[in-house]
Every structure is written in C-alpha cells, then in structure tokens.
Amino acid sequence: MKLTFRDVHVAYPGRETPALIGVNIEIAAGQRVALVGRNGSGKSTLILTANGILRPQQGAVMLDGQPVQYDRRGLAALRRCVGVVFQDPDDQLFTANVYQDLSLGPLNLGLSQAEARQRVLQAAEQCGLSHLLDRPTHSLSGGEKARAAIAGVLAMTPRFLFVDELLHHLDPWVRREVLRLLCDLASAGCAVVLATHDWALVRTWAQHVIWLEAGRIFRQGHPSAVLTGPECPDLEGAPC
Amino acid sequence: MGLQIDAFAYANRLSRLHPAYKAGCSLLALCACLVLDRPLASVIVLVLMLALTTVWAGVPWRAVAKLLFAEGSFLLAGVLGIALTVSPSPTPGSVSVGGMWVGVSAQSLAQAVAVFLRALGSVAALNFLALTTPVPDLLEWLRRLRVPEVLVELMGLIYRFTFVLLDSLGHMTLAHEVRLGFASQRATLRSAALIGANLFIQAFRRSQRLEVALRSRAWNGSLRVLPWQDAPRPQR
Numbered sequence: 001m002k003l004t005f006r007d008v009h010v011a012y013p014g015r016e017t018p019a020l021i022g023v024n025i026e027i028a029a030g031q032r033v034a035l036v037g038r039n040g041s042g043k044s045t046l047i048l049t050a051n052g053i054l055r056p057q058q059g060a061v062m063l064d065g066q067p068v069q070y071d072r073r074g075l076a077a078l079r080r081c082v083g084v085v086f087q088d089p090d091d092q093l094f095t096a097n098v099y100q101d102l103s104l105g106p107l108n109l110g111l112s113q114a115e116a117r118q119r120v121l122q123a124a125e126q127c128g129l130s131h132l133l134d135r136p137t138h139s140l141s142g143g144e145k146a147r148a149a150i151a152g153v154l155a156m157t158p159r160f161l162f163v164d165e166l167l168h169h170l171d172p173w174v175r176r177e178v179l180r181l182l183c184d185l186a187s188a189g190c191a192v193v194l195a196t197h198d199w200a201l202v203r204t205w206a207q208h209v210i211w212l213e214a215g216r217i218f219r220q221g222h223p224s225a226v227l228t229g230p231e232c233p234d235l236e237g238a239p240c
Numbered sequence: 241m242g243l244q245i246d247a248f249a250y251a252n253r254l255s256r257l258h259p260a261y262k263a264g265c266s267l268l269a270l271c272a273c274l275v276l277d278r279p280l281a282s283v284i285v286l287v288l289m290l291a292l293t294t295v296w297a298g299v300p301w302r303a304v305a306k307l308l309f310a311e312g313s314f315l316l317a318g319v320l321g322i323a324l325t326v327s328p329s330p331t332p333g334s335v336s337v338g339g340m341w342v343g344v345s346a347q348s349l350a351q352a353v354a355v356f357l358r359a360l361g362s363v364a365a366l367n368f369l370a371l372t373t374p375v376p377d378l379l380e381w382l383r384r385l386r387v388p389e390v391l392v393e394l395m396g397l398i399y400r401f402t403f404v405l406l407d408s409l410g411h412m413t414l415a416h417e418v419r420l421g422f423a424s425q426r427a428t429l430r431s432a433a434l435i436g437a438n439l440f441i442q443a444f445r446r447s448q449r450l451e452v453a454l455r456s457r458a459w460n461g462s463l464r465v466l467p468w469q470d471a472p473r474p475q476r
C-alpha cells in the first residue's frame with residue numbers, strides 16, 4: 001500500500017503564505033519515516049493533510065494511486081488507513097476510562113460491538129495497556145496516556161501511522177518503550193511517520209527522512225544522504 | 241477536594257455495586273428529607289447516610305466529615321438570612337443597624353435550624369452517591385435509563401476535561417507563584433484575573449484540537465463507545 005502526495009499546496013484561511021507548497025512524497029507500507037524541520041515549517045500541516053482534516057487547494061493526496069475523495073465515505077476510507085497520534089495525549093483521550101476511549105475509533109468505523117471489543121483488547125495488548133483498561137483516564141501517568149493515545153489509533157488498524165511530536169514529554173525510559181512499539185508496528189507492515197526534533201533518533205531509527213523548510217520539501221531521502229552539511233543543527237560543536 | 245471525591249468513588253467497598261442501588265438509596269434519602277420536612281427526619285437521614293458512607297462503603301470518616309463541613313459552611317451562610325429578622329422598629333434583643341433593627345426570634349431561629357438540617361441531610365445523601373459511584377458507572381446507567389444521548393455525552397466530556405483543565409490551572413498558578421504573583425493582595429487579584437483569562441483561551445484552543453483529534457478518528461457526530469462494565473478487570 002502507498003500513500004502519495006503529489007504537488008500538494010495547503011493554505012490556512014486568512015494566511016498569505018501557504019503552509020505547504022508543492023509537496024511531493026511517497027510513503028510505502030512498513031516504512032519508518034522521520035519528518036523534521038523547524039517549528040512552523042509545516043510538519044503538523046502535512047500530517048493533518050494526510051488524514052484528510054485539511055484539504056489541499058492544489059495537488060492531490062492519493063492512496064494506492066487513487067486520489068482521496070473528500071466526501072463522507074471517502075474520508076472514512078482514508079481515516080481507516082491513516083491514523084494520527086497528536087502531540088498532547090490529553091487532546092485525544094475523550095472518555096472517562098481507557099477501555100471506552102479505545103473503542104471510539106472502531107465503533108466510528110461501523111464495526112459491531114463484539115468486533116470493536118476484539119480490536120480494543122488487541123490494541124491494548126500491543127501497547128501494554130491490558131491491565132489499565134478499567135482505569136479512569138485522568139489517573140494515568142504521562143507514559144500511559146501516550147500509549148493509550150497510540151492504542152486508540154491502533155484499534156482502527158491503520159496502515160499508516162503519523163505521530164506528531166508525541167515523544168517530547170516522555171522520559172527516556174518511556175520513550176524507549178514507545179519507540180519499540182513503533183518499531184514493532186513498522187515490522188508488522190504499518191508505515192510509521194514520526195515528526196520529531198530528535199536528530200539522534202532520526203539518524204538511527206529512520207529509513208527515510210522528509211525535511212521541511214517553510215512549507216517546502218528541503219531534502220528527502222535516506223538519513224545518511226540527507227542529514228549532512230552545515231544545515232544540520234546537531235553537527236555543530238557544543239553550544240558553549 | 242473534587243479530586244478526592246473522585247478517588248474515593250473508584251476506591252471504596254461499594255464502587256463495583258450497580259449504580260442503581262446507590263442512586264436509589266441516595267434519592268430515597270433525599271426525598272425523605274425533602275418530603276417529611278421535619279428536623280428529626282433530617283437528622284435521622286443525615287446520621288444514616290453518614291453511616292452508610294463510612295461503615296458500609298468504607299470511606300474514611302475524616303474525608304466525609306471534611307466534605308460535609310465544607311458544604312455545611314455554605315449552608316450556614318445561606319440560612320443566616322432566615323435566622324435574622326429585620327424590622328423598622330425594635331424587637332426584644334435586636335440591635336440597630338443603620339436605622340433598621342436586626343434581631344433573632346425564636347421562631348426564625350427554629351426555622352433556620354430546620355432548613356439547615358434539611359439541606360444538610362440532602363447533601364449527605366448526595367455525598368453518599370458521589371463518594372461511592374464512579375462517574376462512568378453513573379453515565380452508563382443514565383444512558384440505560386434513556387436519558388438523551390447528548391446529555392450523557394456532554395456530562396462525560398465535562399467530567400473528563402474537568403481534570404485536564406484543573407491540570408492547566410495548577411501549572412498556571414505555579415507559573416505565577418514563582419514570579420511572586422501572589423506576593424500581595426493586589427498581585428493576587430491581578431494574577432487571578434490573568435489566570436482566568438488564560439484558562440478560558442486554553443480551554444477554547446483545546447476544544448479546537450479535540451475536534452481535530454475526533455475527526456481524525458473517523459468521528460461522525462456521536463461519541464459512541466462500548467459500555468465500560470464490559471472492560472476486563474484485572475485482579476489487583
């Protein structure tokens with residue numbers, strides 16, 4: 001399966017300069033992709049466009065070569081395949097306890113209660129949340145919330161998972177857990193796209209890097225080819 | 241305090257009991273207080289509900305007392321108006337305040353005590369429900385009672401995001417505190433105003449992010465979720 005952006009332009013209403021300008025990318029199943037760039041360079045915009053929250057004014061987003069249809073059915077089909085985990089888990093955990101939250105996506109996809117329950121248990125197992133399913137959401141720790149947010153998307157069994165700067169609040173131990181989870185997902189055939197500022201991670205983890213600057217693709221390719229030269233902030237010496 | 245109530249709701253001996261029993265108990269007591277309207281009945285209800293909460297449900301009596309005390313203080317302030325009588329001419333034992341005579345008569349005092357006890361009994365009855373029943377349980381039950389879906393969803397969201405907002409409030413208060421925002425009365429007033437305004441903006445922004453997150457999960461207008469009673473419960 002392939003997710004393709006062809007010459008995508010996205011502008012926010014009331015903004016002169018578009019947030020994405022002529023973006024061309026292609027993401028294949030099972031790929032580990034890193035999305036890098038300064039704050040405001042358009043990473044989140046790209047993610048929202050991939051999920052159909054934002055619609056390109058020009059160009060097209062395509063699933064397996066088919067342009068996305070922006071009607072109810074087309075969007076449902078897109079969101080079944082493309083999941084997004086946002087930066088702040090508190091923005092995406094809606095219900096009073098974990099079990100119910102994980103069931104939200106599957107039920108939205110029109111699955112029966114029995115199927116939805118199956119999906120919930122499976123996603124919880126994947127994310128190591130099985131023992132927390134009956135816990136009130138607000139009582140979870142930061143790491144548990146992050147995993148719950150991922151599980152809520154995994155319960156929809158996406159083929160492309162976009163993760164927007166989720167790792168930044170997490171301590172190194174929890175981060176490691178979450179990264180391992182993302183690796184497992186990629187091995188299982190789900191493409192994982194990680195927006196991050198952690199260049200060390202990008203160098204070791206990613207198979208493909210998409211580097212945005214002011215809404216345009218600055219460079220993309222294998223980290224060893226892309227992350228070189230004076231533009232890389234991590235190649236300069238110590239700051240003092 | 242609010243957080244404590246919530247913690248007890250999940251961690252008391254009755255938390256797993258069907259909410260209908262607890263709501264039944266609570267409502268029955270509430271009605272008894274309101275309908276009988278006798279100080280004695282109110283006291284009996286009060287004692288009974290306190291006993292149920294502490295002995296049956298096993299909520300520590302200190303917590304129950306603290307909660308009741310807080311609520312009682314409000315009620316006390318409320319019934320003050322009933323206890324005091326104001327008249328243009330002096331009555332026995334009254335004092336003059338700005339040309340009017342303010343006093344307490346036996347009748348008004350008795351009335352104030354009756355209202356206070358009645359309210360306190362009712363509050364104790366509701367405390368029992370609040371301290372023993374997890375909110376998701378209550379919502380699920382309301383849903384089964386065919387309370388309109390929108391209302392139940394709204395209650396669920398409010399419950400969930402009360403905690404998120406409290407979190408933000410905590411962070412903001414701290415941020416003001418480290419910059420001496422509460423060093424004087426003036427500063428406190430200003431800080432409180434700034435925090436209030438900020439909290440409102442944050443809540444608004446968050447609601448926008450929430451909508452995006454909901455849509456990204458193929459949301460189509462109603463927040464349908466599985467009943468939480470079906471959640472597997474590990475033995476802890």
Ligand SMILES: Nc1ncnc2c1ncn2[C@@H]1O[C@H](COP(=O)(O)OP(=O)(O)O)[C@@H](O)[C@H]1O
Pocket residue numbers: 012013015019037038039040041042043044045046
């Ligand atoms: N909701 C919005 N309305 C208007 N402009 C926005 C909105 N969200 C982002 N932008 C603008 O779009 C550009 C890209 O932002 P974003 O995609 O959030 O960048 P990143 O995630 O890389 O930090 C920025 O200039 C930002 O100010």
Ligand SMILES: [Mg+2]
Pocket residue numbers: 043044045164165
């Ligand atoms: Mg962003």
